[in-house]
Amino acid sequence: YIILVFCILYRFHKVFDYLYYETNEKNIRETSRNSLLRNLDDFFHFPNYFRIFAIRNVIKTTMSKYSSRCICTLTTLLLLSCTNSCTNPNKSPLDKMELIKEIGNETPLKALVMLDSLEFEIRDKNNYTQNKYDLLRIRLNDKADNLPTSDNIIKRLMEYFEEEGSIPDKQEVYYYAGSTYRDLQDTPRALEYFFKSLDYAIDNKECDPIMLRNTYSNLNYLYYQVQNYTDALKAAIKELEYCKKTHSDDIVPYMHVGTSYLALDSLQQAEAAFDSAYAHIVKSEDFSGLQN
Numbered sequence: 001y002i003i004l005v006f007c008i009l010y011r012f013h014k015v016f017d018y019l020y021y022e023t024n025e026k027n028i029r030e031t032s033r034n035s036l037l038r039n040l041d042d043f044f045h046f047p048n049y050f051r052i053f054a055i056r057n058v059i060k061t062t063m064s065k066y067s068s069r070c071i072c073t074l075t076t077l078l079l080l081s082c083t084n085s086c087t088n089p090n091k092s093p094l095d096k097m098e099l100i101k102e103i104g105n106e107t108p109l110k111a112l113v114m115l116d117s118l119e120f121e122i123r124d125k126n127n128y129t130q131n132k133y134d135l136l137r138i139r140l141n142d143k144a145d146n147l148p149t150s151d152n153i154i155k156r157l158m159e160y161f162e163e164e165g166s167i168p169d170k171q172e173v174y175y176y177a178g179s180t181y182r183d184l185q186d187t188p189r190a191l192e193y194f195f196k197s198l199d200y201a202i203d204n205k206e207c208d209p210i211m212l213r214n215t216y217s218n219l220n221y222l223y224y225q226v227q228n229y230t231d232a233l234k235a236a237i238k239e240l241e242y243c244k245k246t247h248s249d250d251i252v253p254y255m256h257v258g259t260s261y262l263a264l265d266s267l268q269q270a271e272a273a274f275d276s277a278y279a280h281i282v283k284s285e286d287f288s289g290l291q292n
Helices: 002-022 026-044 049-063 067-087 093-104 108-116 127-143 152-164 167-183 187-201 209-225 229-246 251-263 267-284
Strands: none
Touching (some): 093 127, 108 127, 127 152, 127 167, 152 167, 167 209, 187 209, 209 229, 209 251, 229 251, 251 267
């Protein structure tokens, strides 16, 4: 609702700015604004006259002169609504963790702070909830590039979810086991657990397709590191396949395919893959994430 109201107010703010700067006669300007406000009244159909009057005052006195303040206020309200959703006592801890998980896909550091606020609430819950909490922490730390120092927690989580977890739980716990051992420079174990994650994900409608794509990306990286370029290429091609299925960014997979072909001295195929990556970069018109 906050976003909807903001979009409507912003649209009328732009119209009012045009009327303000393009019209010299004050009476014409006021007439035009009042006409638009009448249209706004018809659009909302508010039965309460005072609500209409309040909206008029907000648009007239705030949007034209204090638009930046309005934007900041609405943004703050939106963030507060997210925080309130997470701290809502009517939500179960698992629901709250699911919200934090979604936030962590974009801002993992913020999500880690939110997760910390749940710690005392979680510790008196059942074993499943506590282990989901610990797995979420590993996930968020991985996304925030916080490297693990040991495998103690992930080993305990693998043992628990192998016995008590759902198929998505098993896919996730083995994926983050692979990530943990990758960061600990234990390539054989990393490969083992990424493949176990694949076992639970492939041909399973319950699986996380983005995590499946990322699994192939990690396999490409690990195989490339040990100079197994043939299997690195196979993993990159599967990564690209799942990128297309999920309609996600396929620039990086094309680069993985290209570098694998290049390592195999298949220059023509490498050139084609790099050309495809470049074409997608130009099409996206967003070079900000590709500077490195």
